[in-house]
Amino acid sequence: xxxxxxxxxxxxxxxxxxxxxxxxxxxxxxxxxxxxxxxxxxxxxxxxxxxxxxxxxxxxxxxxxxxxxxxxxxxxxxxxxxxxxxxxxxxxxxxxxxxxxxxxxxxxxxxxxxxxxxxxxxxxxxxxxxxxxxxxxxxxxxxxxxxxxxxxxxxxxxxxxxxxxxxxxxxxxxxxxxxxxxxxxxxxxxxxxxxxxxxxxxxxxxxxxxxxxxxxxxxxxxxxxxxxxxxxxxxxxxxxxxxxxxxxxxxxxxxxxxxxxxxxxxxxxxxxxxxxxxxxxxxxxxxxxxxxxxxxxxxxxxxxxxxxxxxxxxxxxxxxxxxxxxxxxxxxxxxxxxxxxxxxxxxxxxxxxxxxxxxxxxxxxxxxxxxxxxxxxxxxxxxxxxxxxxxxxxxxxxxxxxxxxxxxxxxxxxxxxxxxxxxxxxxxxxxxxxxxxxxxxxxxxxxxxxxxxxxxxxxxxxxxxxxxxxxxxxxxxxxxxx
Numbered sequence: 001x002x003x004x005x006x007x008x009x010x011x012x013x014x015x016x017x018x019x020x021x022x023x024x025x026x027x028x029x030x031x032x033x034x035x036x037x038x039x040x041x042x043x044x045x046x047x048x049x050x051x052x053x054x055x056x057x058x059x060x061x062x063x064x065x066x067x068x069x070x071x072x073x074x075x076x077x078x079x080x081x082x083x084x085x086x087x088x089x090x091x092x093x094x095x096x097x098x099x100x101x102x103x104x105x106x107x108x109x110x111x112x113x114x115x116x117x118x119x120x121x122x123x124x125x126x127x128x129x130x131x132x133x134x135x136x137x138x139x140x141x142x143x144x145x146x147x148x149x150x151x152x153x154x155x156x157x158x159x160x161x162x163x164x165x166x167x168x169x170x171x172x173x174x175x176x177x178x179x180x181x182x183x184x185x186x187x188x189x190x191x192x193x194x195x196x197x198x199x200x201x202x203x204x205x206x207x208x209x210x211x212x213x214x215x216x217x218x219x220x221x222x223x224x225x226x227x228x229x230x231x232x233x234x235x236x237x238x239x240x241x242x243x244x245x246x247x248x249x250x251x252x253x254x255x256x257x258x259x260x261x262x263x264x265x266x267x268x269x270x271x272x273x274x275x276x277x278x279x280x281x282x283x284x285x286x287x288x289x290x291x292x293x294x295x296x297x298x299x300x301x302x303x304x305x306x307x308x309x310x311x312x313x314x315x316x317x318x319x320x321x322x323x324x325x326x327x328x329x330x331x332x333x334x335x336x337x338x339x340x341x342x343x344x345x346x347x348x349x350x351x352x353x354x355x356x357x358x359x360x361x362x363x364x365x366x367x368x369x370x371x372x373x374x375x376x377x378x379x380x381x382x383x384x385x386x387x388x389x390x391x392x393x394x395x396x397x398x399x400x401x402x403x404x405x406x407x408x409x410x411x412x413x414x415x416x417x418x419x420x421x422x423x424x425x426x427x428x429x430x431x432x433x434x435x436x437x438x439x440x441x442x443x444x445x446x447x448x449x450x451x452x453x454x455x456x457x458x459x460x461x462x463x464x465x466x467x468x469x470x471x472x473x474x475x476x477x478x479x480x481x482x
Contacts, residue, residue, distance in 0.1 A: 023058060027058060031058065031061065032057075034056055034057075042102055043057065044086075045086045046086055046088075047090075049326070055078070055099065057099075058100065059105055060101050060105065066209050070181065071183040073098075078097075079095040081093055082103065082209050084151050084152045085126075092468075102123075103121070103123030103209075103211070107125065107128050108121040108124070109124055111132050111138065116217040117174060117215065118140060118217055124149070126143060126149070126153060133217050140216075141166050141168070142308075143159060143169070144256065144312070144315045145316055147316045151213055154215070155170070155204050155210065156205075157202050161272075163365070164364030165218070165277075167365040170202045173200065176197070177212045178209065180459055181461075181462060198451070201375055202376030203445075204468030204469075206456060207456065223305070224279060225273060225275070225303070226303035226306070227271075227314075228273075232266065235347075238296050242335070243334055246334075249364070251364035252276050254361050255271065255272065255273045255292065257270065257272075258358035260357075262300075270358065319356075319390070324409075325391070327387065329387065329428045329433065330424040331385070331427065333425065346419070350412070351409045352393075355388055360384045362378070362382045375445065376448075377430075377445035378446065389410065414436075427440055427444040427446065428444055430445075
């Protein structure tokens with residue numbers, strides 16, 4: 001008599017065989033991957049700590065491929081996920097044993113110079129969009145890194161160095177082609193399927209597969225930007241002086257601040273300004289940008305006009321793929337004395353020369369949209385604090401020092417995250433939230449929660465798509481463009 005375990009294994013094999021047969025009848029067999037070098041390449045993500053592996057990778061080249069992949073996964077009851085840039089720290093581009101729609105071949109960018117609009121493929125990276133726009137004297141609103149998928153960044157919100165002038169990346173989404181959970185294709189914008197369009201701007205990739213997006217562009221291909229590093233011994237004075245500067249920043253100036261290991265491995269205070277206004281004003285010796293290099297005695301001050309593509313590439317060089325890592329986030333109103341003390345202490349206790357603490361401004365244009373105009377859950381001025389633990393010593397993942405089984409790198413991260421809680425606002429930036437922080441997830445959308453969940457229920461009642469986490473009442477966090 002056949003055992004139940006063997007019977008279940010046979011059933012899984014039948015599903016797998018039938019699934020592959022359906023996929024390969026609709027998509028060229030060379031783009032349906034289950035093993036081999038191309039499969040190994042397709043499942044490599046930014047964060048080497050991720051060990052989730054899908055059963056099947058579908059290298060999509062067209063919207064028709066996406067539709068076929070969705071229908072096949074549903075026909076055979078196989079979990080579905082979507083890979084965009086693959087930069088998500090949780091590896092939510094994949095689900096264990098699932099089918100992943102890999103959009104990395106859908107990276108095309110078409111620029112309409114007259115309308116200042118880019119039509120962006122679902123797998124395009126931020127660097128793809130910025131580089132294409134620069135050839136026309138334009139730029140797109142992105143984050144600080146070029147290797148991040150443009151669609152995934154935008155759907156979750158998209159803080160970045162142009163936020164004061166032009167708002168979030170999500171605020172610059174003009175429309176999208178979306179394949180829904182039933183395999184149907186819709187085009188959405190403010191006039192067509194407006195509830196879906198509203199949800200896409202900040203609600204994450206939880207509503208369908210965005211195969212292309214239309215992005216507003218701006219005539220700012222060159223900015224005044226750079227890096228200033230101060231010795232950590234000066235941090236109290238530097239952060240105190242920066243508090244007032246950040247509160248009074250003009251829209252044209254956005255400043256990322258934090259702690260990074262310096263060239264000698266010792267922690268430093270990191271100041272990264274971006275001026276997106278008149279270049280002569282931004283580059284003036286007595287201007288607001290270079291003033292940031294006179295807050296103390298810097299160990300490094302490199303500031304000047306630079307193409308946005310070069311600024312993105314510089315961040316990518318600081319944070320290359322292939323390291324192991326984890327991330328957490330908090331939202332604060334200001335870096336007060338108490339918060340500064342917590343962050344300073346944590347920086348002095350970095351467990352790795354690759355970790356970082358960075359806070360990003362939310363100000364200017366981003367604050368002037370009504371809270372209900374998009375799904376994004378917060379519109380008052382604030383700072384989004386990014387807590388990044390990165391390491392290369394794989395054996396430390398199994399280090400049980402301290403008795404809790406966590407690596408020292410994760411312990412450092414969790415302790416810092418907990419230490420900031422008393423000073424933090426509710427919720428958090430959804431692109432940096434995971435299953436470890438359910439309380440933050442519950443409050444991440446504020447008064448937009450009810451409408452967001454209603455849209456989810458309407459367009460994806462079976463929770464086929466699960467990307468950045470949604471408040472309770474939906475499926476657990478899984479994946480969409482990540």
